[in-house]
Structures are given as structure tokens and as C-alpha cells.
Amino acid sequence: MVKGLGYALEAMMASVIVFLFIFGAVEVTDPEQDWNDYQRQVAAEDLTYTMKESGKLNSFLKRGETGTLQNTMALISDRDMEVSGAVSNLPISQIDIGFFTVPDKRVDQNIVQVGSGDRCNGDLQEVEEFSETGEIYRTDGDLEDDYGVRLYFANTNPTGVEDAEASTGFDSLWVDNGTECQFASNDGPHYLDQIFYWGDNNTEQASNYYEFNEIDTGGGESRFYRGSQAYNISKVLDMEINGIRTSTHVDMTDFEEMSNEDYSLLIFPERDSLPQIDSNYDQLISHLVSNPVLLLMDPQEDDIDINPLLDDAGLSWIDTSYQSSYTGGEVPASFSSERKSLDLRTLYTGLNASPSFTMVAPGKTVSNTTDHLESSNMLYSPSLSYNLSDWNNQVDSMSSHSNPETSCNAFEGTANFHDYGDVDVLNVGLGPDCPSDWETRGLIIDFEGDGYSDNELFLNGERVIVENRQYAIDLSYQSGSDSYSDDSVEFIALGQDNVELMPNTASFDGFDGNRVAMLGYQKPYSLDQRKLVSSVIYWLVKDEVRFEGREDPDAVSTSVLGGINERVYMPYEVNLRWSE
Amino acid sequence: MKAQTTLEFIGSFLFFIAVLASVITFTLSDVPQFNSYAETTEKNLEIKKVTDLMLTSPGYHSDGSGGTDWENHLQDVEQPGLASSNLEIERDKLNVLNTVDPTAYNYGNFTSDIDTSYDYNFNFTWYPIVETHRTFIRESPPSSPGIIEPQTSFYDEAENRVHYGEITLEGGTRRFLITAYDGNYNTTYVTDFEWDFEGRTPRSTGDTVDIGGTEFVIQDIQNREDRPGAALTLKTHLKEFGRNPQTAESTRVKINRYALLEDPASSEELVKVEVLAW
Numbered sequence: 001m002v003k004g005l006g007y008a009l010e011a012m013m014a015s016v017i018v019f020l021f022i023f024g025a026v027e028v029t030d031p032e033q034d035w036n037d038y039q040r041q042v043a044a045e046d047l048t049y050t051m052k053e054s055g056k057l058n059s060f061l062k063r064g065e066t067g068t069l070q071n072t073m074a075l076i077s078d079r080d081m082e083v084s085g086a087v088s089n090l091p092i093s094q095i096d097i098g099f100f101t102v103p104d105k106r107v108d109q110n111i112v113q114v115g116s117g118d119r120c121n122g123d124l125q126e127v128e129e130f131s132e133t134g135e136i137y138r139t140d141g142d143l144e145d146d147y148g149v150r151l152y153f154a155n156t157n158p159t160g161v162e163d164a165e166a167s168t169g170f171d172s173l174w175v176d177n178g179t180e181c182q183f184a185s186n187d188g189p190h191y192l193d194q195i196f197y198w199g200d201n202n203t204e205q206a207s208n209y210y211e212f213n214e215i216d217t218g219g220g221e222s223r224f225y226r227g228s229q230a231y232n233i234s235k236v237l238d239m240e241i242n243g244i245r246t247s248t249h250v251d252m253t254d255f256e257e258m259s260n261e262d263y264s265l266l267i268f269p270e271r272d273s274l275p276q277i278d279s280n281y282d283q284l285i286s287h288l289v290s291n292p293v294l295l296l297m298d299p300q301e302d303d304i305d306i307n308p309l310l311d312d313a314g315l316s317w318i319d320t321s322y323q324s325s326y327t328g329g330e331v332p333a334s335f336s337s338e339r340k341s342l343d344l345r346t347l348y349t350g351l352n353a354s355p356s357f358t359m360v361a362p363g364k365t366v367s368n369t370t371d372h373l374e375s376s377n378m379l380y381s382p383s384l385s386y387n388l389s390d391w392n393n394q395v396d397s398m399s400s401h402s403n404p405e406t407s408c409n410a411f412e413g414t415a416n417f418h419d420y421g422d423v424d425v426l427n428v429g430l431g432p433d434c435p436s437d438w439e440t441r442g443l444i445i446d447f448e449g450d451g452y453s454d455n456e457l458f459l460n461g462e463r464v465i466v467e468n469r470q471y472a473i474d475l476s477y478q479s480g481s482d483s484y485s486d487d488s489v490e491f492i493a494l495g496q497d498n499v500e501l502m503p504n505t506a507s508f509d510g511f512d513g514n515r516v517a518m519l520g521y522q523k524p525y526s527l528d529q530r531k532l533v534s535s536v537i538y539w540l541v542k543d544e545v546r547f548e549g550r551e552d553p554d555a556v557s558t559s560v561l562g563g564i565n566e567r568v569y570m571p572y573e574v575n576l577r578w579s580e
Numbered sequence: 581m582k583a584q585t586t587l588e589f590i591g592s593f594l595f596f597i598a599v600l601a602s603v604i605t606f607t608l609s610d611v612p613q614f615n616s617y618a619e620t621t622e623k624n625l626e627i628k629k630v631t632d633l634m635l636t637s638p639g640y641h642s643d644g645s646g647g648t649d650w651e652n653h654l655q656d657v658e659q660p661g662l663a664s665s666n667l668e669i670e671r672d673k674l675n676v677l678n679t680v681d682p683t684a685y686n687y688g689n690f691t692s693d694i695d696t697s698y699d700y701n702f703n704f705t706w707y708p709i710v711e712t713h714r715t716f717i718r719e720s721p722p723s724s725p726g727i728i729e730p731q732t733s734f735y736d737e738a739e740n741r742v743h744y745g746e747i748t749l750e751g752g753t754r755r756f757l758i759t760a761y762d763g764n765y766n767t768t769y770v771t772d773f774e775w776d777f778e779g780r781t782p783r784s785t786g787d788t789v790d791i792g793g794t795e796f797v798i799q800d801i802q803n804r805e806d807r808p809g810a811a812l813t814l815k816t817h818l819k820e821f822g823r824n825p826q827t828a829e830s831t832r833v834k835i836n837r838y839a840l841l842e843d844p845a846s847s848e849e850l851v852k853v854e855v856l857a858w
Contacts, residue, residue, distance in 0.1 A: 010592075015599035035624045039835045042628060046838035047850075050667055054840050054848050056709060063713055067804030068811045075800050075813055076707050076852055077836070547806070 040081065040556045044578045047073055048558040058564055061572065062244045064092040066547040073576075074549070081556075082549030085576040090564070091246050091347070093543040095237075098253040098263035099230040102272040106254070107210070107224045109141030111153065111217065120152075120181035127174050130156040130189055137170065137217055143224075149198060150176045153215060153222070156189055170215045193251060195231045198224070211252035225252035229269055229296075232524060236534045242350030243566040246538070255280040263287065264541050269296040270521055274307045281308045288513040292540035295518040296533070298328075298363045312509045313516045316368035316468075318375065319419075320390040322499070330358035330522070331384045333501050333532075336377040340539075344379065347538045349568040353531035359501045360520030367503040372470035374495030379502035379532075391418045391469055391493035396479035398427055398487040404453050405442070408434035411487040415445075418493075420467040426452045427475065427489050436486060438476040443489055463494065470494045502536065515540055553577030616831075623698055623833040627857040630696060631837045635669065635853065637661035651676040654685055657693055664842050669851055671843040674704060677821045687822055701822035701856040706841060708796070708849040710812040712745035712758050727757070728776040730769050735759065735782070738767070743809035744775075750792025751845035758801060758809050765801045765809035789814065792845065818851065828858035 051057045051073065060069045066087065073083045114121055114136045127136055131154035139151040156172040174188030175196060190196035190212055198210045209231035214223040227250075234250040253261065255276065266287055268277060273295070277284055287293070293309075301317045304310050335345040349355070359379070364386070367376040375386065398411035408429025414422050424446040431440045442459050444452040458464060460475040470493070477490035504517035517536055522529060556578040563571040638648035639661030650657045651673045664670040678684035690700075718740050721727035727744065729735065738759035746755040757769040757777055769780040770789050788795045796814040803809070818841075825832060837853040 012595065015596055035620055035833070038624060039833075043836040043838065046667060046836075050838045050840050050850050053667070054850060056711075056850075059711060059713075063807075063810070065713065065807050065810050067806035067808070068802050071800070071802045071804045072709060072811060072813065076838070076850060 037555055040578065040580075041558075043077060044081065044556050044558045044576070047077060048560050048574075048576060052560050052562050057560070057562060057574070061087060061090055061092060061562075061574070062564060064245060064247060064545075066092075066545060070547060070549060080579075082551040082553075082579040083576050084549040084553045084579075085547060085574060087545045087547075088573045088575075089542070090545070090570065090572045091241055091244060091538040091541070093247070093264070093541065093545045095246070095248040095264045095537070095541050095543075096262070097234075097237075097248060097250045097537065098258060098261060098266045099227065099233075099250050100266060100268045100273055100276070101211075101225040101227070101252045101254055102270055102276070104272065105226040106213075107143060107226065109139045109143055109151075109222050109224065111137045111215070111220055111222050112140045113137050113217075114152070120150075120176070123181040124152060126183040127152050127154050127188070130154055130172060132156060135217075137215075139222065143198065151198070151222075152176060152188075153217070154189070170217050173212055195227050195234075195250075195252070213252065225254075227252045229523060229525070230267075233530050233533055233537075236351065236527070236530045237537065239351060239534075241347065241534075241538065242564055242568055242570050244350070244564060244570075248537075255283055258283060258287065263291065264543070265292050265294060265537060267294045267296060267537075271297045271299055271303065273297065274299065274303055274310075277309050278307055284309060285511060285513070288508070288516070289511060290514055292515045292517070294533075294536060294540060295362075295516065297518065297521045298360070299365055299518075300363060304365065309516065310365075312511070313505050314368055314507060314509065315365050315503050315505065315516075315518070316373055318364045318366055318373060318386050320364075321387045323385045323387045323497075326384055328360070330360050331381040331499065331501075333357055333359040333379060334382045335379060338378055341378045343542075344535055344539045346568050346570055347535035348532055350566075350570060351531040351534060352567055353528050353535075357528040357532065358526075359529060359532060360522045361499050361501055362503060362518045362520040364499075365503045365518060366500045367505055368468075369505060369507075371468075372465050372495060373468045374470075375498060375500035376503065377496055377498055377500070378504065380498040380500055382498060384499040385497040386499060388493040388495055388497050391471075393417060393471070393491040394477060394479065394488070395425060395490070396488045398425075398489075400487075401426060403428045404444070405457065406430055406434070409486060413487075413489070415489075415491060417466040417471075417491070418469065423447055423466075424449070424452075425489060427486060428457070429486065436484075438484060438486075441475050441486065443473055443475060464491070466491075549579055551579035554580040620831070620833065623831075623857050624835070626697060627700075627833055627835050627855055630694060630700065630857075631835060631853065631855050633694065634660065634662050634702075635837055635839050636663050636666050638663055638670075639673065651685070654683075654689075657685065657689060660685060660690060660693055663839070667837075667839040668842050669704075669839045671841060671846075674819060674841075677702075677819060679821055679823075690822070698857045699823045699828070701820070701825045703820050703854040704818040705852045705854070706814075706816050706818050706849060707799070707852060708747055708749055708814045708847070710745050710747045710754075710756050710814065711810070712743040712756055712812055713807075713810040714745060715741050715743050715809070718742050718759070725775045728778050730757070730777045730780055730782075732782075734767075735769075737761070739763070741809070745812070747791075747814075747847060749796070749814075749846045749849070750794050750843075752792035754789060754791050756812055758812060760809060763808075765803055768798065768801065768812060822856075825856045825858070828856075830858050832856050832858040 070083050124136055133155045137153040144150050152174045153170050154172050155170045171192050172189035174183050192212050195209050195211045208226050209228040210224040211227045213225050230250050237248040304315055304317045335341045369376055393415050395413040395415050398413035401410045401412035403410035405428050410426055410428040412426050415425050416422050426444040428442050430442055438460055442457045444455050444457055446452055446455055458473050462473055464471050471491040472494055474490040474492055477488050478484055479488040502517055502519055506515040517540055558576045560574045563569050639650045640648060640658040641650035641653035641656045642658050643653040643656035662669045662673045676685045679687045716722050718738060721729055743758040746753060755771050755775050758765050759767045766784055767782045769777045771777050771780050785798050785800055787798050794816055796816045799815040800813045802811040834856050839851050840848050841851045
């Protein structure tokens with residue numbers, strides 16, 4: 001009976017297994033759904049392809065009109081397929097630049113209310129037309145004396161001003177540039193956070209562009225940030241790049257303002273920015289973890305070690321002389337064949353800049369991206385080089401010493417490496433016959449001062465890195481005589497020696513960050529140099545532009561590689577995901 | 581020797597037979613689904629093949645030494661195809677398609693030249709896009725092009741930023757102004773005389789515009805972010821070709837294909853090709 005029950009259980013188990021197996025194998029997926037996806041995929045691919053071939057895709061992307069692209073595709077697709085996506089490699093994202101203002105370029109000016117006895121009292125119709133309150137203030141400070149230009153302020157309560165909160169009070173200014181109470185349309189109104197020209201043609205040298213930063217009529221003060229450099233760069237950023245209309249905004253800023261604003265990029269001009277970075281380093285890091293920083297300055301050697309940003313970025317100083325008598329200033333600049341350099345050159349060429357241009361070097365700062373100290377050639381000077389031979393090190397007239405390797409002769413001397421100091425070295429003969437020939441000799445370097453027995457044997461031409469510098473060992477060195485002798489050796493410093501013009505890195509000690517780049521500071525930059533600075537801005541930001549459809553995307557996706565071929569071929573990639 | 585069968589064996593055998601019968605019964609219920617799936621698959625694969633042939637191949641004729649201009653050799657068509665290049669429809673070839681006309685390339689010719697298992701219906705709809713990204717501030721029109729604005733109170737009530745653009749279709753050029761009300765670009769003015777919009781009446785989506793003798797419907801004005809007012813889409817039905825889909829007795833499969841219309845008298849614009857097979 002028990003045996004029979006066992007048979008029955010076995011039969012039941014076998015049957016269940018067969019049943020499950022068959023149903024697992026024959027399960028049919030929904031054919032309508034499968035083929036619906038297929039039909040949508042075919043339609044999406046056709047639509048993407050024809051949008052590109054018709055030139056519409058290029059037209060829309062050049063103008064940053066991702067919404068127009070979405071709208072067109074959704075409209076023509078009668079399945080109401082909404083499209084989401086991302087555009088890569090085109091500078092079409094909104095770029096908000098914070099241009100740091102060093103303390104000595106922040107200018108406070110006293111202001112007073114225009115009243116009886118004022119030279120323009122009753123003659124300010126242009127300002128009064130805008131003023132909501134009828135109150136008008138004017139500057140009463142030293143810059144007015146310097147420039148011979150007076151500013152008038154009113155509360156106009158404008159629409160469309162970025163700082164809506166600030167615009168609830170006095171928010172607008174007019175520049176009376178020597179015309180005695182007469183205002184042309186370009187004299188104002190200039191609103192808070194806008195840059196205006198404070199000066200007139202008669203005092204052009206002393207005139208500057210300023211950002212209208214703050215006004216306190218109660219306290220009788222107004223504040224302006226000098227921004228001529230930023231203004232000049234922003235004019236280049238306003239240009240089309242390779243026919244592409246970019247969207248950039250430059251805001252003069254400080255660390256207090258940075259805490260309230262999210263900038264796509266921060267620019268720190270002049271070496272005077274470094275102490276400010278030092279004092280607000282945590283705040284800078286919070287920006288740098290996701291957004292880039294551009295430094296426009298000529299640091300000095302000490303800055304590299306003292307400033308936490310330069311130190312954490314691993315930037316280094318090459319403390320050697322130049323091969324020419326260069327003492328600073330502009331040098332011919334060139335791009336290299338590195339991928340990053342080609343990308344930067346594409347942007348630079350897209351701004352219709354001259355292929356032959358000059359740039360100032362940021363001191364002797366180098367990216368130092370290799371395991372030994374050398375300059376990078378992303379942007380470099382083909383005509384100016386570092387004299388790395390300053391670091392060469394010759395050891396002559398070495399003393400006879402016992403040979404720990406063979407029975408041949410050996411000579412001991414002391415090498416003096418740059419920034420490292422003295423190290424004992426032993427030039428040893430090798431081979432059974434001990435010929436007097438540099439090809440059969442080796443070198444032992446006693447870095448630890450613990451003797452030669454346990455140290456590595458180097459042969460002629462092999463390389464050694466000492467204190468972050470790479471040297472080639474030359475055992476054929478002849479110390480001032482025509483004939484070779486066994487008792488000398490030379491260490492030849494190696495590395496890329498062209499002067500680096502844009503040290504940059506995306507690697508930081510202690511945190512993951514975006515990228516830091518540095519260009520030499522010049523005031524004013526030439527037009528081509530401003531185009532270079534603008535190219536670097538686009539290169540640093542190089543954001544992927546994403547756009548979302550009105551419905552969540554589904555399984556259908558398409559991708560298109562295109563290029564805008566105007567002054568230069570600028571490739572892009574568009575990835576689209578389609579809704580059901 | 582005596583034949584013996586235990587009760588356990590008989591029980592197990594009967595149980596096994598019962599399970600097997602159940603499996604067969606359940607499996608057979610899926611067979612129609614298999615058939616439907618196979619038919620759907622076949623239709624989808626064939627519709628893709630046929631539309632590929634129509635939209636990516638120029639077609640061929642055998643007259644003389646042969647050639648791809650089969651629209652001029654309708655008696656000797658070997659294979660119809662509309663493409664001058666990949667997904668680019670030649671207007672002249674599209675023009676000779678006619679479902680019933682015996683002097684044109686009709687549906688009978690199509691079914692005999694292309695070996696199909698199913699019936700087909702094609703609908704070609706043209707979607708020209710007017711790029712209206714250029715702008716000016718109302719009442720301050722540009723001098724190049726010299727835009728003359730509409731002189732109506734309705735236009736005067738429009739928002740400040742006015743978009744404009746032009747398009748050439750069917751040999752005719754039309755210029756468009758687009759204006760916004762309450763933040764929505766919903767009105768357009770169309771002119772066929774340079775950039776003079778004086779006296780032109782406002783139009784909105786659903787209205788029609790005659791360009792080169794063809795009536796286009798104003799299908800849409802772009803109003804999404806990035807950026808509103810930058811495009812206006814027109815639409816006109818170009819052609820229907822094939823069997824009437826109302827005659828379909830089996831499930832219809834639909835696929836939309838997209839191509840460009842190559843027409844010497846028009847700018848290169850998109851065509852939607854809706855294809856039904858049954």
C-alpha cells in the first residue's frame with residue numbers, strides 16, 4: 001500500500017513537471033504590443049532621419065530650439081508620440097557665468113537726493129518719466145569726479161528684471177555723460193545687475209564698465225562692481241559660434257552672491273582672487289563638485305603650494321628658466337593633436353578667430369598630469385620652451401669603490417638632484433671581461449643611504465624619477481674630455497618642455513570635482529584672446545542639453561549623429577526617447 | 581504465468597492520462613493565438629518590405645535599355661519606387677500614382693508588379709514647416725526685410741515680440757508674421773506680396789492658405805519652451821493610393837513612414853506616409 005502511494009506521488013510529480021514545462025514553453029507574448037513597438041520604432045527612425053536630412057534638425061539645434069524640435073515631431077506623428085532627449089557636444093545650453101570681482105574693484109559711491117540747487121533739478125524729464133515715486137537720486141562720489149560723469153537713480157519698478165525682490169526699491173540708473181541732464185536711449189535706464197558704461201568719450205582711458213550692484217537710498221550709498229574685462233568677454237560670448245546662437249549671461253559676483261546663485265561656471269580674474277578663494281574654499285568646492293572654474297591669472301610659485309585650490313588641483317610650478325630671454329607677455333600659441341585640444345580648437349575656429357594668435361603664459365604653472373613634472377600641450381607655445389637642462393646633473397671624477405655586482409671596477413660619486421639633494425651613486429662595471437665600455441656598465445642609486453647591495457641596477461638609457469622629475473641615465477657621459485672614462489655619469493632631465501598656456505585638470509586631491517582651467521591674465525585681452533577665453537568657457541561647460549516631453553518616454557529610442565558645418569565641422573549627437 | 585495488474589498501477593495510469601488530456605486541451609486553446617500572431621507578423625514584415633521598396637528605391641522599367649524613370653514608361657514598369665534617394669520621394673513619381681485610372685500607374689499595376697499577400701492603402705500628407713525664428717518688436721519692424729505691419733487694432737493689441745518667416749511651396753512664396761496674445765502665439769498674417777502685411781487678415785490654426793494653387797491648412801504654431809513662435813506647420817493631403825480600407829475583412833495593420841518630398845518648385849519638406857495592410 002505504501003509502495004503504491006509512492007508510485008502515485010511520483011506520477012503526480014512527473015505530470016506537474018510536464019505540465020509546467022509545456023506551459024512555460026508555449027507562453028505567448030501579446031503580439032499586438034510587440035508589433036506596436038515595432039511600428040513606432042520604424043516611424044521614429046524615419047522621422048528622426050528625415051528631420052536631419054531636411055536640415056530642420058540642424059536649424060533648430062543651432063538656435064537651441066529643442067521645444068520646436070519636440071513640437072514638430074509630436075505633431076507629425078499621428079500617434080502623439082512625445083519625444084524627450086539629449087543633445088551632446090553643442091554649446092546650446094544656458095550658461096550663467098559668475099565673474100568674481102576682486103575687492104579693490106568693488107566701488108561704493110555716496111548718493112544724495114536731487115533737490116533744489118542741484119544742477120539738473122527740474123531738468124530730468126527722461127528720468128522722471130520712468131520714476132514711479134518722483135524721487136531721483138544722484139551720485140556724489142569720487143568716481144563722478146574722476147569720470148566727469150554723474151549717475152541718476154530712480155525707482156521704475158520694471159518688468160523682466162532678474163532680481164525681482166531688489167526691483168521693489170530703487171532699481172534703475174541713467175548716465176549723464178557730460179551732456180548736462182540730457183539722456184539718450186543708451187544712457188539708461190540700466191537696471192540692477194546690468195553692466196553699463198560709466199564714462200564718456202572724453203575720458204575714455206579712465207572710463208570703465210560697471211555692474212550696478214546695489215543701492216541703499218536710506219543709507220545714502222550705492223555699490224558698483226567694475227566689469228570691463230567681463231563685459232568685453234561677454235560681447236564675444238554674444239556672437240554666434242559656428243552659426244550657433246548661444247545663450248550666456250555674465251554676472252559680476254562675490255562669494256556672498258555665490259551662495260544664492262547657481263552658476264554654470266565661475267571665473268576668477270587676477271591673482272588677487274586667490275586669497276578670496278582661500279577664505280571661502282568650502283563654498284568654492286560646493287560649486288566645483290559639479291561645475292567648472294576658470295582662473296585668469298598669473299600666479300607665483302608660492303601660490304601653487306599655499307592656495308588650496310591650486311594645490312588640490314595638482315597644478316605645479318616648473319622652477320626652471322626659459323630657453324630664451326622671455327620675461328613675460330604674449331607668446332605665439334598653438335593647439336595640439338590631443339582630443340581635448342582639437343575640441344577646443346573647433347570652438348575657437350567656430351568663433352571665426354585667427355588661427356595665428358598669441359596668449360600670455362600663466363607663469364610657469366603646468367597641469368602636471370603625468371607621474372613626473374612636465375607641461376601639457378593642450379594649448380602651448382611652439383616658440384617658447386622651458387630649459388629643462390637646468391635640472392641635468394653630472395657626476396665626475398668618482399672615487400674607486402668595491403663592486404657589489406661583479407669583480408669589475410666600480411666608482412662612487414654623489415649626485416645632486418634638483419629639489420631633492422645629494423644621493424650616492426655607484427657606477428659599476430659588468431660582464432665577465434670587464435671591458436672599459438659604457439655599454440657594459442650599470443648604475444646603482446642609494447636613495448635610502450643604506451648601501452648599494454639591495455638597490456636596483458640601472459643600465460644606460462634607463463629612466464629614474466626623482467622628486468617628481470624624470471631623468472635618463474647617461475653612462476656614456478664624457479666629462480669635458482674627448483675620451484670616455486668609467487668614473488662619470490649624467491642624469492638628463494626629460495619631459496615636454498613647451499610652455500603650457502592653459503593648465504587644466506579634472507582631478508582633485510580629496511574630492512571629485514568638475515574641471516579647473518587657467519589662462520594667463522592680460523588687460524585688456526585682444527579680440528582673438530577673448531575668443532580663446534570664450535572657447536575655453538564653452539569647452540569647460542560642454543553641458544548636455546536635456547529636454548523632457550509631455551509624456552514619459554517608453555521603449556522606443558532613436559539616435560542621430562549630425563554636424564553643423566559652417567566655419568568648422570562641429571559634430572553633435574542627439575538621443576531621443578519616444579513616448580507610447 | 582498469470583497476468584496481474586495492481587490497483588496502484590491502474591490509478592497512476594489513469595491519473596497520468598487525465599493530466600495529459602488537460603495539457604492538450606489547454607495547449608490547443610492557444611493555437612488560434614499562434615495563428616493570429618503568425619498573420620500579424622507576416623503583415624508587419626510585408627508592410628515594412630513594401631514601404632521600404634516604395635520609399636528607398638527609385639523603381640525600374642524595362643523599356644529600351646531600362647532605367648529608373650518608370651513614371652515615363654508606364655507600360656513597362658518592372659518595379660515601382662518613389663525615391664530619388666533614401667526616404668526622399670520624387671514628386672513626378674508620386675504624381676503618376678492613381679488607384680483606378682487605367683492611363684496612370686494604378687493599383688492593379690501595383691499589385692501585379694509587387695508580389696504582395698495583402699491589400700494596401702497609402703496616404704501621403706505633406707507637412708511643410710515655416711521657420712519663423714526671426715523676430716522684431718511690434719511697431720519697430722526691420723528695414724531688411726522691409727516689413728510693413730498690419731494696420732489693425734487687433735494687431736496693435738498683440739504682444740511685443742513678433743515672429744516672421746517665409747516658405748516657398750508649389751512655386752509660390754508666402755511670408756508669415758506670427759503674433760501672440762496672452763502668452764500664446766496663435767495668430768498669423770500671410771502675404772504673397774513681398775513683406776507687406778497691410779490689409780492682411782489674421783488667421784489661426786485650422787484656417788487655410790493657398791500657395792501655388794494648393795490649399796494648405798495651418799496645422800500648428802509652436803508654443804513650447806525653447807522657443808514659442810519659432811515655427812508654423814502647414815498640412816495638405818497629397819494623395820491616397822490603394823484599396824479602400826473600408827473593404828478590409830481581416831485585421832488591418834498600420835505603419836507610418838516619413839520621407840522628404842523632392843519638388844523643384846518647393847523647399848524640402850516632410851511627408852507622412854500612412855500605410856494600411858490587411
